[in-house]
Amino acid sequence: MLTRLDRRTLLAGSLALGASGLALPRIALAQTTGTRKVLFVLLRGAADGLAMLAPVGDPGFEALRGAALADYASAPRIGSFFALHPALTEVGKAAASGEALFVHAAATAYRERSHFDAQNLLETGGSAPYATKDGWLNRLVTLTGEAQRGEMPRALAIAPAVPLALRGDAPVSSYAPSALPAASDDFMARVGALYEADSELASLWARAIETRAMAGDDGLNSLRDASANGALVASLMQGARGAQIAMIEVDGWDTHANQRGAFARQARGLDALLAAYRTGMGEEWRDTLVLVATEFGRTAQLNGTGGTDHGTASAALVMGGNVRGGRVEADWPGLAARQLYEGRDLAPTIALESVLAGAVAEHFRLDPAQTLARLFPGRIGKPLSGIVR
Numbered sequence: 001m002l003t004r005l006d007r008r009t010l011l012a013g014s015l016a017l018g019a020s021g022l023a024l025p026r027i028a029l030a031q032t033t034g035t036r037k038v039l040f041v042l043l044r045g046a047a048d049g050l051a052m053l054a055p056v057g058d059p060g061f062e063a064l065r066g067a068a069l070a071d072y073a074s075a076p077r078i079g080s081f082f083a084l085h086p087a088l089t090e091v092g093k094a095a096a097s098g099e100a101l102f103v104h105a106a107a108t109a110y111r112e113r114s115h116f117d118a119q120n121l122l123e124t125g126g127s128a129p130y131a132t133k134d135g136w137l138n139r140l141v142t143l144t145g146e147a148q149r150g151e152m153p154r155a156l157a158i159a160p161a162v163p164l165a166l167r168g169d170a171p172v173s174s175y176a177p178s179a180l181p182a183a184s185d186d187f188m189a190r191v192g193a194l195y196e197a198d199s200e201l202a203s204l205w206a207r208a209i210e211t212r213a214m215a216g217d218d219g220l221n222s223l224r225d226a227s228a229n230g231a232l233v234a235s236l237m238q239g240a241r242g243a244q245i246a247m248i249e250v251d252g253w254d255t256h257a258n259q260r261g262a263f264a265r266q267a268r269g270l271d272a273l274l275a276a277y278r279t280g281m282g283e284e285w286r287d288t289l290v291l292v293a294t295e296f297g298r299t300a301q302l303n304g305t306g307g308t309d310h311g312t313a314s315a316a317l318v319m320g321g322n323v324r325g326g327r328v329e330a331d332w333p334g335l336a337a338r339q340l341y342e343g344r345d346l347a348p349t350i351a352l353e354s355v356l357a358g359a360v361a362e363h364f365r366l367d368p369a370q371t372l373a374r375l376f377p378g379r380i381g382k383p384l385s386g387i388v389r
Contacts, residue, residue, distance in 0.1 A: 036287045036364055037237050039246050040137055044292040045253035048308055049315030050346060051263045053102050060335025064301045068260050073217035078328050087267035094319055095326050101318040103355050104330035107296060107348035108285050113310035118295035123165035127378035136375040138168030141245055143366055143374055151357060156243035166247055175300035226269035227276045234280025253294060257305040286321030289363040293352060299344050300335060312345035316355055322389045351381060358383030
């Protein structure tokens with residue numbers, strides 16, 4: 001009877017598919033980071049990692065989720081132990097081609113169950129909710145700017161307002177489709193003239209105009225069309241003038257009732273967004289890293305309404321043309337009653353902060369320890385390695 005799998009066992013059983021530099025005062029690099037792109041996808045509402053990547057090889061899964069077991073009968077396997085949710089068709093293809101990696105039983109340092117507090121901690125990268133005012137992704141903008149010898153990369157939020165993860169001292173733009181009539185050229189020129197005497201406002205306005213021009217006539221009036229959103233993000237990140245660091249949010253993962261249906265709908269949308277983005281990036285996909293994470297997981301057992309409540313550990317997804325994919329990174333804690341966190345949740349065994357820091361450090365060729373310290377201050381341990389080639 002299987003009681004525990006360590007990471008080595010999981011890697012050995014996974015699909016057979018498919019890192020030192022010049023020192024700067026606060027960073028190390030091996031080459032310019034200017035052609036490399038990162039997209040952070042935040043799944044707001046606590047996406048269920050046990051549904052995203054079901055541990056069908058654990059006998060405890062059937063005991064806890066027997067009603068949903070049939071969903072994975074013909075689902076793609078990542079190794080012999082995990083089955084990918086069948087709605088994640090294109091993600092499964094990316095895994096099969098070695099371009100998608102899962103990290104399971106991962107969680108931030110947060111151990112309570114408030115969406116607001118957990119999202120704040122994940123976005124700021126602070127040591128406690130509301131202890132830090134800027135976001136880890138904004139600090140990454142500064143970090144890569146230092147690696148590029150002071151050339152600040154373009155950062156973009158695909159959202160009506162800049163999310164907390166991207167707020168801070170580094171300049172950031174935002175873009176979102178609107179149902180409102182487009183402003184006239186005369187109005188835009190007048191606003192530009194109003195701002196031109198202020199160097200900071202003029203710079204921000206120039207970035208906004210450039211982003212607007214890159215989006216072109218997107219034909220959208222909201223961010224509800226997942227596939228169109230993926231194509232839009234790609235159009236805003238392509239080329240030398242495209243955003244190098246970007247973020248998009250996907251709401252609706254708080255599945256307290258009828259999780260099988262609700263999760264499947266959410267997963268289809270996420271799959272469509274990622275597939276369109278991957279296609280839209282074209283040849284630049286090989287230099288692109290996608291990080292998909294959520295604030296915490298959900299209860300291991302379904303509740304009385306076929307849903308799940310707020311939990312602890314979940315699964316994260318890393319995609320990209322240079323990712324060491326087709327596998328699962330996990331120190332599997334098990335699903336027996338005695339192995340669950342507080343008797344109800346998937347126990348966390350990998351720090352999500354180490355995953356994020358390790359991935360961006362390898363992708364941008366930064367010093368891993370310094371990256372962890374800058375993006376997630378106060379964390380103890382080593383960034384996860386071996387994510388990117």
